[in-house]
């Protein structure tokens with residue numbers, strides 16, 4: 001290999017990005033295979049929902065950060081829909097509220113979930129790294145790091161079908177978060193893909209876009225590694241939620 005590599009065509013860049021997803025997206029992680037095939041215990045599903053609340057809660061903060069960095073009204077108009085999806089347009093609405101309905105149904109008190117005091121250290125580090133990446137890197141890298149959403153409609157379909165078939169403690173109602181996501185994710189991913197392809201104008205920028213997606217796959221993967229170690233292999237880090245912990249339980253528990 002010598003010299004500078006050639007600029008990729010739009011089609012080639014898109015193919016490279018899809019290849020990253022095919023090789024690294026978190027649908028391939030053993031924790032997800034276990035979750036979707038009915039292999040998780042009730043406590044493992046509780047731990048997954050508790051930890052993922054932190055990801056959900058930080059997504060609008062990440063998106064607000066990106067919003068401040070987009071320079072055109074049209075781009076901001078598109079991007080702000082992401083914040084509205086998660087926060088809702090009024091109280092009692094939105095993705096975060098729907099996620100809390102899931103953690104309610106799994107016996108957690110809302111105060112405990114929202115405090116995030118029981119999440120795994122690696123969940124916090126991974127999610128915070130994602131927010132920081134979107135603050136500190138170039139805007140096109142920040143936008144490209146959301147491109148895992150190209151692959152999320154498939155995993156969500158698999159997850160909802162698998163969980164409904166295998167666990168009697170979840171229902172369409174408690175998994176309602178996921179019923180809204182696929183069309184939102186598709187809309188967001190189409191915008192992010194067009195933006196990333198359009199704004200990566202040199203081969204070096206195209207490589208940074210690909211790296212941004214690899215980074216984001218690692219953000220998602222490392223959260224599942226941490227869940228596996230703590231709750232499947234029972235190496236729970238000090239301070240993290242322990243199954244049956246009374247202080248974490250809500251009225252329904």
Ligand SMILES: O=C(O)c1cc(C(=O)O)c2c(n1)C(=O)C(=O)c1cc(C(=O)O)[nH]c1-2
Nearest residue numbers: 059145146147148149151152155156181220
């Ligand atoms: O259920 C999933 O597997 C999954 C994956 C992803 C993703 O690929 O990043 C997101 C979501 N869900 C999701 O619900 C969500 O709101 C979301 C926002 C983002 C993002 O990077 O801005 N990814 C995802």
